[in-house]
Amino acid sequence: MNFLQILSAIEKVDPEVYDRLDSRRSVFKHMSGVGQKLTAAALPLFVGAVFNKVYAQTPGGLAVNDVLNFALKLEYLEMYFYQQRTALVGLSSVNSTALSLIATDEANHVKFLRNTLGSAAINDPTAAAFDFTGGKGSNAGPFADYRTNPVTYLALAQSFEDTGVRAYKGAAPISSVMANKTVLTAALNIHSVEARHASHIRAMRRGGASSANPSQAAAVSPYSTAPKSWISGTDNGGAVPGTTNAIYGAGNNSGAGTATNVTYLAEDNNVQGGVTLTTSTSAAFSGFPTTAFTEAFDEGLDVGTVSTIARLFTVTGSTLF
Template sequence: MNFFQILSDIEKVDPEVYERLDSRRQVFKHMSGVGQKLTAAALPLFVGAVFNKAYAQTNAGLAVQDVLNFALKLEYLEMYFYQQRTALTGISATNMTALQTIATDEANHVTFLKSAIGAISGAVVFADPTVAAYDFSGGKGTGTGPFADWRTNPATYLALAQSFEDTGVRAYKGAAPLASVMANKTVLTAALNIHSVEARHASHIRSMRRAGVNSSTPSQGVPVAPYGAQPKSWISGTDNGGAAPTYTAPIYGAGNNTGTAVYGNGTGSGVGTATGVGVTFPAEDNVTQGGVPLSTSTSANFANFPTASFSEAFDEGLDVGTVSAIARTFVVTGNTMFG
């Protein structure tokens, strides 16, 4: 990947993409031109099945830098979390090495996003909130929240790590179909290239929890239902609410953006807030994809498959409002980066 080419490409805008995406009629027209096999009779059904609200996140005015700044906020949260791994005790050297690897990745993602946003004409890069902005105990600055022993207890630490990684995967996935992101293929591809790395992190953190924090063979753990404490490397149903259901259940639940979400840098200076009303996402236990039910009515091959496998095979997206609410738990009182 040529970094300078990326910076150059980011400034380019495909002038026709908004027109192609902004009305059902034009999508209809466009698709019929693309697919010789799309018959006129089939199209209305196809449009109805695929274009629900979750897909049609065409927020006018939501610029690509707003989306990237939101991603940057999440990467800062992860970066400062992994930076503070050093006081953990009772964790294997193998697992500490993995945390160091992930810490490096998150710092690299911060570096990339800052550069990418900075290359967009007129964009304001979200300022480094510094480590002081976070309280990973969930205590809003008291340090005595529900995860108070996060600095030293690897079980608590990895529970938080899984929660952050799974949230990140859902957040990037939810952002990819945004019109401004799809219109900029360089940004879209970069977002996908971070998204899959976050998914790899999530998988590995889950493996570490499954095998035990002090294991030197994290790949060899056996999952235990309902997967809250010893999860699979993928999300099974809603994982019974995740690592700490009282606090983490929204990470695996449905997303329904009903209010104003803080996409931008939070200062209101050109890249501030945008409204995402009406954007909905199903929970992680969803078993209907694109209008196609994942059941034997779709394929006889599914007959003897475990029920959970159908939800496991697909991850889900999440809206910025829900992601913000999850992240807000871990910033100090008075900091408004997540609203």
């Protein structure tokens, strides 16, 4: 038995084997019976135990299908939300077309994730699982007029798109996703489409429902009604301050649905990769508005925090999120 050859052979099919061992090196310390000296006779057992630990599902780490099903739930939320667009009053034709385009994308994402998961996919929760008024099934929550009033509708749309962007971003570095390059790339290829949607919905909110050229409308601080196409600070609580604040706030950094070495901070974070970004970080930043340093980076959220946000729009008794 050659420990090195085993590692080398595994590396050929799993290039991350050393990282797995590295990030879980505590298994060496916590393995019982190896406190002092590893004898030659004990090595096979020890090696076997190490690999069992390394390749077993990490406590708190989601398996790739769990992450994909979580994404599928969010896509269902979005798909059923955009299906409710048809009674909106006063939309320009360009805005109506844009919402149809987004609705198509979300339906395609549902289809794609279902196909990818195959028999592991969750059951379709159906539209009955959601109450987009925020009324938990009463259909009379704080967003009661969302089906007809484009101001309410677009406020919700921005909230869902920004949440979706944060959710995919937060889940991508989960080890089971990173280990599957096909899934990782597909998830990122959905993530950027959600970000495009978020940007456009924000332009629509600047321009208003009847605008024929929403991209030509000015962003006006504090952005709750005329936001920039990107998140500035914590966006003053988002589209409906008081209700949507969590969408721009900090996440939970432990437990299920978090990634190793990732900290889920609020959108006003200006420390990236250990580098604090201010006007004095680089001579080229001189004179930059301080908001630019938070706008230049989106932040991710953990699965648990996203689920808490999504639960605002499911009916009482739903166990979807």
